[in-house]
Amino acid sequence: MSAEPITPAASEGSFLSAALSNRSFVAGLIITGLIAAMAIVSFVWTPYDITRLEVADRMLGLSWEHPFGTDHFGRDILTMIMIGSRNSIAVAIVAVGIGMGIGVPLGAWAAARGGLVDEALMRFNDLVFAFPALLSAVLITAIFGPGAINAIIAIGIFNIPVFARVARAGALAIWPREFILAARAAGKGKARITVEHILPNIASMLLVQGTIQFALGILAEAGLSYVGLGAQPPAPSWGRMLFDAQTRMMVAPHLALFPGFAIVVTVLGLNLLGDGLRDVLDPRLRRER
Amino acid sequence: MALLEIEKLSLSIGRVPILKAVDLSIGAGETMGLVGESGSGKSMTALTVMQLLPAAAKATGRVTFDGIDVLAAPEAAMCRLRGNDIGMVFQEPMTALNPVKTIGEQVAEGIRWHTGASRADAEASARRMLDRVGLPEAKFPLTRYPHQLSGGQRQRVVIAIACALKPKLLVADEPTTALDVVLQKQILDLLRGLVAEDRMGLLLISHDLAVVTDMADRITVLRHGEVMEEGETAPTLAAQVHPYTRQLAEASMHVPARPNRHAADAAGDNLLEVDAVVRDYPGRRRSPFAPAEKFRAVDGVSFSMKPGQSVALVGRSGCGKSTLARMILALDRPTGGDIRFLGSSLTAKSEAELKPFRRNMQVVFQDPYGSFNPRHTVERLVAEPLHLLDRQPSPAERREMVADALHEVGLRRPDMDKYPHEFSGGQRQRISIARAIITRPKLVVADEPVSALDVSIRAQVLDLFAELNQKLGVAYLFITHDLTVARAITDEVMVMHDGRIVETGRTDAVLDDPRSDAAKDLVAAAPDLKRAIRRRMMEQG
Numbered sequence: 001m002s003a004e005p006i007t008p009a010a011s012e013g014s015f016l017s018a019a020l021s022n023r024s025f026v027a028g029l030i031i032t033g034l035i036a037a038m039a040i041v042s043f044v045w046t047p048y049d050i051t052r053l054e055v056a057d058r059m060l061g062l063s064w065e066h067p068f069g070t071d072h073f074g075r076d077i078l079t080m081i082m083i084g085s086r087n088s089i090a091v092a093i094v095a096v097g098i099g100m101g102i103g104v105p106l107g108a109w110a111a112a113r114g115g116l117v118d119e120a121l122m123r124f125n126d127l128v129f130a131f132p133a134l135l136s137a138v139l140i141t142a143i144f145g146p147g148a149i150n151a152i153i154a155i156g157i158f159n160i161p162v163f164a165r166v167a168r169a170g171a172l173a174i175w176p177r178e179f180i181l182a183a184r185a186a187g188k189g190k191a192r193i194t195v196e197h198i199l200p201n202i203a204s205m206l207l208v209q210g211t212i213q214f215a216l217g218i219l220a221e222a223g224l225s226y227v228g229l230g231a232q233p234p235a236p237s238w239g240r241m242l243f244d245a246q247t248r249m250m251v252a253p254h255l256a257l258f259p260g261f262a263i264v265v266t267v268l269g270l271n272l273l274g275d276g277l278r279d280v281l282d283p284r285l286r287r288e289r
Numbered sequence: 290m291a292l293l294e295i296e297k298l299s300l301s302i303g304r305v306p307i308l309k310a311v312d313l314s315i316g317a318g319e320t321m322g323l324v325g326e327s328g329s330g331k332s333m334t335a336l337t338v339m340q341l342l343p344a345a346a347k348a349t350g351r352v353t354f355d356g357i358d359v360l361a362a363p364e365a366a367m368c369r370l371r372g373n374d375i376g377m378v379f380q381e382p383m384t385a386l387n388p389v390k391t392i393g394e395q396v397a398e399g400i401r402w403h404t405g406a407s408r409a410d411a412e413a414s415a416r417r418m419l420d421r422v423g424l425p426e427a428k429f430p431l432t433r434y435p436h437q438l439s440g441g442q443r444q445r446v447v448i449a450i451a452c453a454l455k456p457k458l459l460v461a462d463e464p465t466t467a468l469d470v471v472l473q474k475q476i477l478d479l480l481r482g483l484v485a486e487d488r489m490g491l492l493l494i495s496h497d498l499a500v501v502t503d504m505a506d507r508i509t510v511l512r513h514g515e516v517m518e519e520g521e522t523a524p525t526l527a528a529q530v531h532p533y534t535r536q537l538a539e540a541s542m543h544v545p546a547r548p549n550r551h552a553a554d555a556a557g558d559n560l561l562e563v564d565a566v567v568r569d570y571p572g573r574r575r576s577p578f579a580p581a582e583k584f585r586a587v588d589g590v591s592f593s594m595k596p597g598q599s600v601a602l603v604g605r606s607g608c609g610k611s612t613l614a615r616m617i618l619a620l621d622r623p624t625g626g627d628i629r630f631l632g633s634s635l636t637a638k639s640e641a642e643l644k645p646f647r648r649n650m651q652v653v654f655q656d657p658y659g660s661f662n663p664r665h666t667v668e669r670l671v672a673e674p675l676h677l678l679d680r681q682p683s684p685a686e687r688r689e690m691v692a693d694a695l696h697e698v699g700l701r702r703p704d705m706d707k708y709p710h711e712f713s714g715g716q717r718q719r720i721s722i723a724r725a726i727i728t729r730p731k732l733v734v735a736d737e738p739v740s741a742l743d744v745s746i747r748a749q750v751l752d753l754f755a756e757l758n759q760k761l762g763v764a765y766l767f768i769t770h771d772l773t774v775a776r777a778i779t780d781e782v783m784v785m786h787d788g789r790i791v792e793t794g795r796t797d798a799v800l801d802d803p804r805s806d807a808a809k810d811l812v813a814a815a816p817d818l819k820r821a822i823r824r825r826m827m828e829q830g
Contacts, residue, residue: 186674
């Protein structure tokens with residue numbers, strides 16, 4: 001008869017079982033879990049010391065001692081990938097954090113206020129969108145100097161309008177609902193309604209966008225490192241490793257293979273996770289499956 | 290042999306049984322009314338006939354349409370039947386049409402698909418069909434899009450699509466539930482005419498006994514997936530042999546007991562005064578530089594209410610009644626005029642200054658599904674207005690107050706830890722009322738509070754409203770298009786039309802002897818079970 005209500009994670013149990021029966025969610029979760037575990041393990045243990053250079057062992061192939069081989073300084077590739085994952089993940093987390101932390105309040109504010117505030121914020125958003133993100137990030141790091149921190153800020157800034165837009169669109173769909181009217185009739189102000197009613201109802205949307213931006217952040221960081229504007233040597237990073245491998249492609253293709261593989265797998269895992277989350281959190285899609 | 294013959298139809302979705310041994314038959318040119326409350330399996334019966342069941346549904350029994358065994362027929366055969374021999378009219382005209390196609394295309398689509406007619410021929414038949422349903426091309430060109438039509442006009446398009454190929458059977462699932470009474474009458478008249486002209490069988494699904502009585506030759510009463518009673522409409526409803534039929538009939542004519550009806554203090558100060566209130570909305574802009582044309586939703590409305598008084602505001606959809614209600618609740622500001630509540634003007638106050646007034650006026654909405662945040666517990670939902678109190682209650686006191694409010698609306702204390710989706714529509718409306726009365730307001734504005742509910746639930750909720758009026762002395766402003774509701778629990782009625790109040794007076798007086806055209810239309814269109822049965826009996830002698 002009436003429109004189907006949004007199921008409030010009907011109960012925690014059914015959310016979990018729905019999530020665990022979703023293939024792409026489970027696959028994404030396993031892949032991202034492995035990558036995250038690898039980053040965490042690298043803090044306490046790595047197969048070799050990253051700072052030790054064994055020039056005699058340079059550019060070794062795959063072996064039991066060096067499963068992924070060694071690079072042109074004789075460093076163990078597996079160790080470098082493990083430590084490099086910390087950098088990629090940290091950059092992506094902080095960049096998504098900046099984007100969410102600033103973008104979501106801006107978007108929610110625009111939706112709550114409407115009128116001129118909304119118009120001004122969203123046109124400014126359009127302006128930021130109009131810049132090609134990666135090029136502008138290159139510009140920012142070129143001006144303020146290369147380094148992980150500046151890369152984070154550059155990537156974070158371009159996440160702000162993405163989250164602002166998603167938050168605003170989600171909030172605008174919730175505002176006309178009757179329970180918001182009821183809350184207003186109960187005298188609650190716009191800020192309070194936003195925190196109590198709007199944000200919990202758009203949280204799933206933001207979470208999905210978050211995983212996608214996370215994957216894009218990792219790609220962007222790899223891109224910046226590749227052109228030498230991300231993490232600076234000797235700190236290993238996947239993008240930097242790709243750059244170093246480039247000139248030795250003919251001699252030792254495995255140098256490029258493994259960091260490239262790491263980037264692809266991480267991004268794939270995050271995208272699968274985001275895709276799965278969207279299906280699990282959207283009750284309409286869940287029913288159709 | 291009957292056109293449609295359903296024998297011993299049982300249906301289950303997963304492990305949940307939906308229908309149990311349903312028997313139903315419709316002859317050519319006959320109208321069968323299928324009544325029952327929500328969840329009784331009415332729509333599922335219709336979907337079985339069309340073979341449009343959800344994938345998890347399993348049906349057993351026999352469904353024969355025009356000699357074809359529907360349950361065994363392959364999908365290709367059903368595709369030939371659907372839209373050609375069986376047409377369907379849906380409840381919600383807003384969603385039953387494709388918003389990006391013109392009405393002409395949508396009517397012609399089925400004609401081309403089934404008859405292989407050329408584009409021009411199909412368009413010509415679509416034009417004729419739209420003309421038959423009251424959308425002549427001169428006023429409604431085929432190139433219109435659904436959003437350019439009103440709800441009633443859209444439902445006419447849906448009917449045109451369903452009837453375009455002169456089907457032998459038309460299935461109409463609550464075709465007028467989303468429309469106001471005047472439109473309802475027009476659409477029912479249209480359906481009746483088409484069915485008679487083309488000698489179609491009609492399966493009319495409705496929860497409204499009066500509508501079914503008006504339309505149907507025979508009636509089938511469904512409850513929990515089982516047929517309770519079946520027979521000629523008027524004698525069945527007049528005799529009310531089956532207890533459930535009686536229960537339904539009584540519920541749809543229910544008038545709550547209100548011993549001291551005129552508890553309102555006629556001499557005291559006005560609780561609410563609305564003075565020449567106007568609300569304009571910006572309309573369409575003809576060019577980027579021209580000022581937007583204004584649309585006047587509320588046009589100089591004035592009235593007043595005494596404490597404890599129960600007033601109905603009736604009118605057709607789009608007449609401005611909900612806009613007026615929002616302004617009274619200070620959720621929207623008037624363009625002109627003044628609203629005074631408890632002696633002070635609300636129109637220029639800030640949100641902080643409104644606090645003591647908000648405490649004294651609360652609201653109950655129509656849709657018991659949409660008026661709660663689905664992620665909050667009942668305790669939190671009902672306690673929401675408590676923050677309007679000057680002194681914030683402690684968590685224990687809060688729970689106590691919520692428990693009291695729930696008790697008052699007939700719910701139990703343990704209910705406060707549940708989530709809204711665990712309740713039925715009627716129970717949710719009770720939660721909604723609990724939320725409205727927890728601050729002991731002096732005025733409750735109820736916007737179509739029972740129109741989404743089944744008849745028996747509706748009767749209970751109306752009883753509850755009446756009881757709270759007696760017990761707490763709260764005044765009601767009831768916004769409705771349903772005159773039965775207005776008659777049941779209000780003392781005074783105001784009839785609104787095109788943003789103006791065109792008639793006011795005692796409820797009985799206005800509804801028995803309406804003077805304005807708007808009120809006359811409403812009264813004439815309102816379905817009335819007693820009247821309908823009497824007329825049917827007379828026709829049949």
